[in-house]
Structures are given as structure tokens and as C-alpha cells.
Amino acid sequence: xxxxxxxxxxxxxxxxxxxxxxxxxxxxxxxxxxxxxxxxxxxxxxxxxxxxxxxxxxxxxxxxxxxxxxxxxxxxxxxxxxxxxxxxxxxxxxxxxxxxxxxxxxxxxxxxxxxxxxxxxxxxxxxxxxxxxxxxxxxxxxxxxxxxxxxxxxxxxxxxxxxxxxxxxxxxxxxxxxxxxxxxxxxxxxxxxxxxxxxxxxxxxxxxxxxxxxxxxxxxxxxxxxxxxxxxxxxxxxxxxxxxxxxxxxxxxxxxxxxxxxxxxxxxxxxxxxxxx
Amino acid sequence: xxxxxxxxxxxxxxxxxxxxxxxxxxxxxxxxxxxxxxxxxxxxxxxxxxxxxxxxxxxxxxxxxxxxxxxxxxxxxxxxxxxxxxxxxxxxxxxxxxxxxxxxxxxxxxxxxxxxxxxxxxxxxxxxxxxxxxxxxxxxxxxxxxxxxxxxxxxxxxxxxxxxxxxxxxxxxxxxxxxxxxxxxxxxxxxxxxxxxxxxxxxxxxxxxxxxxxxxxxxxxxxxxxxxxxxxxxxxxxxxxxxxxxxxxxxxxxxxxxxxxxxxxxxxxxxxxxxxxxxxxxxxxxxxxxxxxxxxxxxxxxxxxxxxxxxxxxxxxxxxxxxxxxxxxxxxxxxxxxxxxxxxxxxxxxxxxxxxxxxx
Numbered sequence: 001x002x003x004x005x006x007x008x009x010x011x012x013x014x015x016x017x018x019x020x021x022x023x024x025x026x027x028x029x030x031x032x033x034x035x036x037x038x039x040x041x042x043x044x045x046x047x048x049x050x051x052x053x054x055x056x057x058x059x060x061x062x063x064x065x066x067x068x069x070x071x072x073x074x075x076x077x078x079x080x081x082x083x084x085x086x087x088x089x090x091x092x093x094x095x096x097x098x099x100x101x102x103x104x105x106x107x108x109x110x111x112x113x114x115x116x117x118x119x120x121x122x123x124x125x126x127x128x129x130x131x132x133x134x135x136x137x138x139x140x141x142x143x144x145x146x147x148x149x150x151x152x153x154x155x156x157x158x159x160x161x162x163x164x165x166x167x168x169x170x171x172x173x174x175x176x177x178x179x180x181x182x183x184x185x186x187x188x189x190x191x192x193x194x195x196x197x198x199x200x201x202x203x204x205x206x207x208x209x210x211x212x213x214x215x216x217x218x219x220x221x222x223x224x225x226x227x228x229x230x231x232x233x234x235x236x237x238x239x240x241x242x243x244x245x246x247x248x249x250x251x252x253x254x255x256x257x258x259x260x261x262x263x264x265x266x267x268x269x270x271x272x273x274x275x276x277x
Numbered sequence: 278x279x280x281x282x283x284x285x286x287x288x289x290x291x292x293x294x295x296x297x298x299x300x301x302x303x304x305x306x307x308x309x310x311x312x313x314x315x316x317x318x319x320x321x322x323x324x325x326x327x328x329x330x331x332x333x334x335x336x337x338x339x340x341x342x343x344x345x346x347x348x349x350x351x352x353x354x355x356x357x358x359x360x361x362x363x364x365x366x367x368x369x370x371x372x373x374x375x376x377x378x379x380x381x382x383x384x385x386x387x388x389x390x391x392x393x394x395x396x397x398x399x400x401x402x403x404x405x406x407x408x409x410x411x412x413x414x415x416x417x418x419x420x421x422x423x424x425x426x427x428x429x430x431x432x433x434x435x436x437x438x439x440x441x442x443x444x445x446x447x448x449x450x451x452x453x454x455x456x457x458x459x460x461x462x463x464x465x466x467x468x469x470x471x472x473x474x475x476x477x478x479x480x481x482x483x484x485x486x487x488x489x490x491x492x493x494x495x496x497x498x499x500x501x502x503x504x505x506x507x508x509x510x511x512x513x514x515x516x517x518x519x520x521x522x523x524x525x526x527x528x529x530x531x532x533x534x535x536x537x538x539x540x541x542x543x544x545x546x547x548x549x550x551x552x553x554x555x556x557x558x559x560x561x562x563x564x565x566x567x568x569x570x571x572x573x574x575x576x577x578x579x580x581x582x583x584x585x586x587x588x589x590x591x592x593x594x595x596x597x598x599x600x601x602x603x604x605x606x607x608x609x610x611x612x613x614x615x616x617x618x619x620x621x622x623x624x625x626x627x628x629x630x631x632x633x634x635x636x637x
Contacts, residue, residue: 047569061569061603062595063576115284204303225292228299249302256298263291270284 002112006120007127010094014128020090024132027086031139040064040147047148065150072240075140076158080233083133083162084169084194090132091125091170092187095177104277115269122167122174122265129166133159154240161236164254167261168227169193175268178275197229227260228253314546314593314608317504324503336489353424354497355489356470356482358417361496366508366539370411370425373505376543377611383408385621404431416508420474422482427468435463444480445487452476504540504550512537512555526571533560534602547609548593554602565603569596589613 014020040047047064060067098104098121107117137155145151169190176189199206200223210216232253238245320328334352358365373379386394399407411425432451439451439462447467453460453476464472464479472482496509512534519527530553538552555561576591593608 060595060597061566063573063591066576066592067595200299224296224300227295228302231302252298252302256295256302259291259295259298263288263295266284266288266291270282270288273282273284 002116003120003123006112006117007124010121010124011128014090014094014124020128023086023090024135027082027132027136028139031136031143034140035143035147038143038147042148064148065152068144068148068150068152069241071144072152072154073237075137076154076236076240077233079133079137079140079155079158080162080165080236082136083129083159084166084229086132087125087129087162087166087170088173088187088190088194091128092173092190093183094125095121095174095186096181096183099177099181108277114272118174118178118265118269118272122170125170126163126167129170130159130163133162152240154236157239158233158236161232161254164257165197165227165229165232167258168197168264169229171261171264171268175264175271178268178271193226194229196223196226198233199223199230200226201228201230201232201234203228227257229257232257314548314610315542316548316550316606316608317507317540317542318550318604320500320503328499328502334486334489336491350489350491351499352466352470352486352489353413353415353422354495354499354502356422356466356472356486357415357495357497358419359485359493359496361509361536362511363417363419363496364508364510364514365415365417365496366510367413367415367497367502367506369505370407370414371409373543374408376505377545378543378547378614381615381618381621385618388621402431404429419478420472420482423471423473424469425471427465427471430465430468430471432465439463444483448483448487450476450479450483452479501538501540505543506539506541508539510537510539511535512553523571526567529560529564529567533557533564545611547611547614549607551605551607552602553605558601561602562598565596565598568603568605572596586613586617 042064047060047062047067098107098117108114112120134156137157137159141152141155172193173186173190177183177186203220203223207216207219210219235245235250235253328351331351331353332349334355335349357367374383383396386396396407399405405411405425405427410427410429411423413424415422435451438454440454442450442452444450444464445466449465451463451465453462461473462476462479464470464483466472466483466486470486472479474482497507501507501509513531515537516527516531519525519530533555534553535555537554539549540552541547541549553561553564572591572594576588576594579585579587579591590607590609590613593606593610595606597604597606
């Protein structure tokens, strides 16, 4: 309950921040531009023409849900990676602000445990990223639904997947902020883990670039302890394109990613518990 | 000694769990993206080479004329009808034999239990191996033209039962002895072509080979001979294929489409392109949209009633616009074709024969 209270407090603070509001406004503008500029000619469920700001995007006539699959898949990718980037940029200074002199002492004076403070911040940020990604995904889905009559779950699934993928990223940012109270360092750690997670998700392909030997072994060892973020990011476009999805594979990917997040969060808690304020 | 710190233990445990789960997920099944079928839209390199190799019939006087007319033409194409109103469909039989669908078909025939293999029948009766000796087959309303290697063809029985006449330098006509009773005539040109149809059709075909005229525009010019099956039909010839709810679409097709070129690739996926052209550009545009809509509705209806095969067939269907007219494109991925042939021939039983005993 206390964790949730801290999370809600963080969301209230996010609402008052211009930077977060500016990012949401930018996403809204993109969706509005898409809604105004994109024109579909749909005849009995077939997409007869697509125009973006008057320019013809294609002349093929085919079933609208099939024709729009690449668009939904691309939207799912944008929502996933955009959601992660939005999360890193929008939330980089939450933890450093929380730990700033004066404020942390005031918070610790309350009947709140240190781990609860960190966990509440983590949950609040996760909710913020989920909300942001879901807003973008749902808005694009709604625009395409109104224009074509087709509802595709891909962009919304991408928002949920982005929220899972952001968990270890923000846990790393939080742990870094506990170590060194710097928004830039925190964002840097998040971006580094994000890039590492993208590489780790494709390690099965990338490992072929290494000759057998020490380099290959080092690559496999380093990427083994990173969450497979790009592999996770491929799930939502698969949903959007109607490709078969192995539930066990998806569940293992998501659970593994969350386990990495808990491990990093626990490291942050350990550092915070041992810190003198 | 200080005790273990709980958060560090939790971190280590969850890191191990994360590594384990990520490793398990890596070993999981992948959902590979099926490649989009490749549609036959123009002559490709192997077809250009094939086309050049097939020009074996010298055109008398072409070299002296010095014009743009070729010195030699493909005898098979030269033999085909010149009537644009007549539907014409050519199968590249030898290529189809070596395509995936051809392999499946031959395997299916060979597996048929209790039935005589029709390919063996032809080998035995005619001395021709349909799987090796037949190169191309052209179907039209009036008859069939077959190209290939017919040196071993057994024509003795036909000669004994027919009235044989020479036609041109290299042609022979095997006509029924009593022409007033009708019947099918057979024509041969060298040992390369066989023509089957009514006597008039066979004679006209052999005459075109005896006096090839490259100046006359063929119904099926060389540049349209791509794919494993190709042909030309007027829209009215396909009107009968549209029935029930789609009858109106057939009527509009007959009214607007003066010419439909058909090309099919079948080496792996089966991909069909039907290029529809006509004089009325606006009418063709509307017809293209109507076809697109019909395909979309058909796919939804097929999915709704659980007809997965038809839904899969229409999955890759589209109407491609650009240039005069439009192209209707349909594709069947090879996986779907293979599923169709699964178990083929195994349950084949001659009518009246006992059903095969169930396996122990």
C-alpha cells in the first residue's frame, strides 16, 4: 500500500512537469497529423487507395486488414522503441530529485522504508511509461480503426511489452541514481542497458559475426546476463501481423526480463540501505 | 563475520533466474516470416534464354528482307491460333513436372493403390513418356497443340485406322476415315509437334508451320511467354466462372475486359497474375476496385465459415493497378499446396473394390 502511495505521488509530480507534458503533446501532435493527413479508400473491406497528405502511397487493392499489416507492425515497433526512449528521457531525473538533499531526509522521516521508497518510485515510473506507450498505441489504433474499420491489437500489445522491457532499464537507472545522484548518468545507464538489451536479443544472429575463440566467448558471456529486449520487442509486431506466437517463448522472455529488473532493483535497494543521509 | 545482506541475495537469485529464463526463451520456437510469393510480371533471364533457344523454325526470305522480322521463330508459337477471340492457354509441361506442385502430383499418381498409373498407360500405349517427352501444351477451343520429343511415338495403330495425308513439307494429318461422322484428327509436324482437334484446326495449324509469317501479329507473342503457364482469354470467356452473388462481376468483366493475359509461376509457391485490359479506362478502374472488394469479402466470409483453405488462398490476393488496366494477383504458398496433397493417393480405391485393410 505504501509502495502504491509513493507511486501515485510520483505520478502527481510527473503531471506537473513541463518536460513530460511536452513529450505527451508531441505524441498527440503526431497522431493528429496522421489522422488529418492519412486518407484511405476502403471498398467493401478492400483498401483501394492510400494517400498521405495528398501523395499516393500505393495503388494495389487488397483486403484492408492484410494491406495494413505492415503499417500495424511498424506502429508496434514505433510504440515499443518510442515508449522506451520516452521512458528514459522523461524519467531520468525522477530518482535524482527524490534523492536530492533535503527531500530524501524529509521522506525518510516519514514511516516509509527505504526499499518501499525505491519500489514505489519504480512502480510509478512503470505506470507512467505504460500510460504513455498505451496512449500512443491506442491513439494510432483508434485513428486507423475510424479510417478503415479494422482494429489491430499490435500497437496496444506493444505498449504492454514496452512496459515490461522498460522495467530492467529503469531499474538500472534507479540503481545508478542511488550510486551517483546524476540525471545524465542515470539516463546513460538506461540507454546503455537498452542498447545492450537490443544486442542481447539478437545475440543468436550476431554471434555468427565472431570467429570461434575468446572474442566469441566474451560476447556470449556478456550478453548472457542482459535482458533480451529486442527479442521482446519482436513480439508485438508478430501480434500485429497475425503471425503465430509461442506462448511459452513469450512468457519466458517477459518473465526473464522482469527477473533482471528485480535483480537490478535489489542492487539499488542494497546501496540505498547502506547509504547515510 | 558479517551476515549475508538480503537485497544482494535477492539480486543474485533473480539475476540467475533472468539468465535461465532468457536462455530458455532463446531455445524456443521461432515464428519465421514467410517470404512473400514472387509474382510473374515480366520475362526473366532464364525465360529469355529459353525463348532464344526455341527459335528453330527458319522464316524464308527474312534474311533477304533485312527488316525487323526475325530470321527464325518458335515453331510452337507459330503454330498457335491467330484469332484474338479464341481463348488460349499454354502449360510449360516439362517445367511444371519439375516444380513442387508437379512433384507432388506425380508422387500422388504413383501412390494410388489399386489403380493403374495413367502415366504408365500413356508410356505403354503411345510410346511417349509424358514426364520427359512433353515440353509444352497449348489448349484452345478447337484443339490442342503439344510440343516435345516424339521420336519414339507409336503411330502405327493411328495410321492403320486413319486417312493419312501430307500437309506441307513436314506435316502429316491423320484424319478420320469417315469425316462426315466427325471425330478427332491428329497432326504431326516433324517429330516435334503433335496437334489434336477437328480436321480443319489440325490443317490450319500445320499450314501456319509450312508458311510461317512473322509479320502477322500472334495472339500470344514471345514477350508474353513467361511463367510455367500463360495464356490469353477475352473477358467474355471467363464470364461463366462467376455465379451466384458474383454473377454481376462476371457480367462487368465481359463488358469491360477485352483481353486478359494470364501468367502463373509454380516452381515453389503458386503465383498467378491476370492482367486485365480494355478500352474503357474508367470502367476498368471500377472493375479493379470491385474485384479487390470481392476478394476481401470472400476472404472474410471464408474465414467466418471456417474455410481455411480458401481464406489462405485469398490472403495474398490483390489487385495491382498501374498502366492500362489492372492485374489480379493470387498466390498459394508452397506449404498450403503441400498440405493439399497430404495423404493423396493413399486412400485411392477402385470403385467396387474392397477398402484397404486398416493398419494393424
